[in-house]
Amino acid sequence: MSAVLPSSPHVHGPNAVSKVMHQVSLALIPALIAYTWLFGWGVVLNVLIAATVALASEALVLKLRDRPVMATLADGSALVTALLLAIALPPLAPWWLTTLGVAFAIILAKQLYGGLGYNPFNPAMIGYVVLLISFPLEMTSWLAPGELREGALSFAGAVSYVFTGNLPGMTGLDSLTMATPLDTMKTQLGLELTLNEITASSVFGELGGTGWEVVNGLILLGGLFLLFRRIISWHVPVAMLSSLFLASGLFHLINPDHYAGPLFHLFSGGAMLGAFFIATDPVSGATSDKGRLWFGAGVGLLTFIIRTWGGYPDGVAFSVLLMNMAAPTIDYYTQPRVFGHKRG
Amino acid sequence: MVSAILALTALAVVFGVLLGFAAVRFKVKSDPIVDKVDAILPQTQCGQCGFAGCRPYAEAIASGETDINRCPPGGETVILALADLLGVDPKPLDDEVGEEKAKLVAFIDEPICIGCTLCYQACPVDAIAGAAKQMHTIIESECTGCELCVEPCPVDCIYMIPVKESPNTWKWPFPEEEKKA
């Protein structure tokens, strides 16, 4: 019998970090399938490369830090980071781009801060932002969604491009890529075109961009699943989406020609992914319910600001990182009133 | 050029006077840092730090003569509190002064005691009762466990025994660190 007896409680509920992470991964699957359907095999390659690199680099650092390797890998957090980054990268990204981003996310943004639970910033977003700043060309070479693309890219073709940079046959990459809807919107608004002129292009669908709206819709579905399973609380997504909706709606009302509508904002770029999968990351976010509302609202507002006036077409990643920085302060000012203490 | 030099000189003089005035006007008589340090020290007066008691050690810490990690009875708690007070980094207990151990209390084997009063003279907190040629006894509640009485005893009748733990003084242990699986 051990000298020290365990303290109560002597029972434990079904919650576990690994379960949380696995559910998050599960919730991403429908969107990943749609993404692959629309943008081709490159997405699958992204996911495979990202997952391998994430697990390998996490294992490497854990070994160097003399921490339990297998038990920590099993918590599934590295896999979640890999999936989130893979889904945020262009569908036909060269292998080194994915590798670099994931390795940076896991090694620098996560493990060097002490591993899961200690990272002040969302690792996937750090990886994404580093790539966006360092390799703007590669990061903006998006494939056109399937229905807008001339000719499909075979699996072999995708493999060849991802690993060697060559495209088989006659196809040049230019014929396959096009600017993302957010990018198009930004450039063309800059050219003083009105919103109606811009959205007449086939890039735009009913809600957001063609194809994009489907992916974002499925991410929303995955998010609702996480809400239903009580993996995430409603505060962050609701606050973020409504602040994005309100901010964009307000400006759209003021000048419908110059500001994209709220639905376009919600169903474009990383809005849904950010709301349900990124900003809800508990480690780097605010912890109390009230704090989460502020945190989410901040992410939504900053996203709108960066999209509208900033230098980049999408702003979710930057907004999340900025709010990550503010999270400790938010936590400090949103402490709940303790039972039996006076209000205020 | 000249006006600039004059202006700076004037400023220097004004601030000098102000500082001088403040130094005199707001002079603090006893050094409060010493009191604060002393308040943290465990007051065993054991001298393991190399000073003649807790107050001298506190004075030495306050004047920067010595380090904050030389108090074995205080151990980690005292080092952390001192580091916090003085705004320095905590460091592990200095090896040369000894190690942190469970709190002890002196015990006199009374039948052996010859009543020489040497222990009585050594005790820094008057926790030993007894007169010359009569056996002495420890006032347990007052003993700080400094061990200063052990050395002088000519018949080796003083032992240090660990303070008995009762359910009321028992402390929950620090949880085992997240196990390595």
Add this chain to the structure above:
Amino acid sequence: MSRKLWHFPGGLHLPDNKAMSTGRPSGQSAIPQRLIIPLQQHIGAPAKPLVAVGDRVLKGEMLAKPEGYVSAPVHASSSGTVLAIEEHPVPHPSGLSAPCIIIETDGEDRWAELAPHPDYRQLDPSELRNIIRDAGIVGLGGAGFPAFIKLNPGSRVAIDTLILNGAECEPYITCDDMLMRERAEEVIYGARIMRHALQAKQCLIGIEDNKPEALAAIQDALAHIDDKSIEAVQVPTRYPTGGEKQLIKILTGKEVPSQGLPIDIGIVCHNVATAASVHRAVDLGEPLISRLVTITGHGAAEPQNVEVRIGTPIAGLLEQAGGVNTAPHRLLMGGPMMGFELKNAELPVIKTTNCLLLASAEDSPERGPGRACIRCGACAEVCPALLLPQQIYWYARAKDFDKAQDYNLFDCIECGCCAYVCPSNLPLVQYYRFAKTEIWAQERDKKAADKARERHEFRVFRQDREKEERAAKHKAKAKAVKKNSDEDTKKAAIQAAMERAKAKREAAGIEPKNTENLTEAQRQQIAEAEERRQAMKDQNTSSTAKKEANEE
């Protein structure tokens, strides 16, 4: 009959596992050979023994009297002989020993003379409190706070509501449930006495809705007495409803102030079992010498409730109650959420032993490895005190106790909800307990250090004073010596002066005084004396001259 209820924040729905121990009517445990009665079974100072080794004691006799205000006596739970008064392991998370009175029973179970008070209404509240104090009644819900103190309304506020806690929210435990089912009237009688002692306006009995039989029994008993001021209230099942502050919030909507007591807001809360023993103490004169104990868990062969004498060794009791099914994984006193593990079964049942849980691996699985906190906030969601458990954990782990207290560590009721839901499987409650006991120890150390400083300073002062005194004495002595020699010289001077005067007198010839009125005879005598003196003088002179001549 529907009453407005409030909610407390946080909390959990837990599998209650209560049905397994309510299937059998409660039993009565046999007299053990030995009773081990700890002197401290309550919050406060240990009781002081009144008996000596070898004394014969009767059932119900007071063995040790309370020491100070916050204390309670202990009584013999059967007749026999005092075998020893010594340290014996007691049921406590530490597994340490404490002073106990050990009685060898004689099997006769002979009662001491009891003093019942059949009509409590004729007693004033203070008399009632004394009876309850002398009966050794402490809170039987688990904390063991002397009951008479909580029956003293003081003069600050009028007591509005007496709440009897029959919530019993902790899984597995059913002793209050069975007590209410089988002895509802005892609870009600106790409630009336307590209400009288407190002069409370109303009494509410809170019972969770997973105990419909208990509620029905209490309502039935209430129907038999005509007292509209007592009401049984069904409350939703949710852990930790049975927490005093939580039950008060549910029933009255009021929050007990942090660091405060229910009495501050005009409420007093007692356990239903405490009420039953108050009834026995007052109406029957019986002190608290036994209680209902739930013996349950998948390790127990016959889970049941048993009325057990205080001091009965647990091992024998378990054996008598059907023994074990499978070797239990661990033996807990109390429930799985707040109970503690017992190192062995050689410990006695005490006043606060509500449950002995023979937990199988299924009841209480081995705690898996903990992982890093991911700040998910699940703990904060379930915390009934609205704390931020993750922050307190962080600071407790860093041993930053000041910060932990800034985050209101001492508002934590250690209910265990946070640790139950923690996905990282962290032993959060142990971190809080660690921090609390460390802080208490530091406070004790601080007090001791202050005392030591004072004594050291006094010693230094005393040594200085002694030194000074010694120095002063020394000086005085030296001065005294000097003074003596002065006196000598003075004496010598006086002597010299006297001699000089004599010589002068002699040189000048003696001028006899008072010679006017002398008789003839006197004159004759003087003349003769003068002659002799002259002769002597001559002789002296001649001898001196001879001497001088010789020397030449």
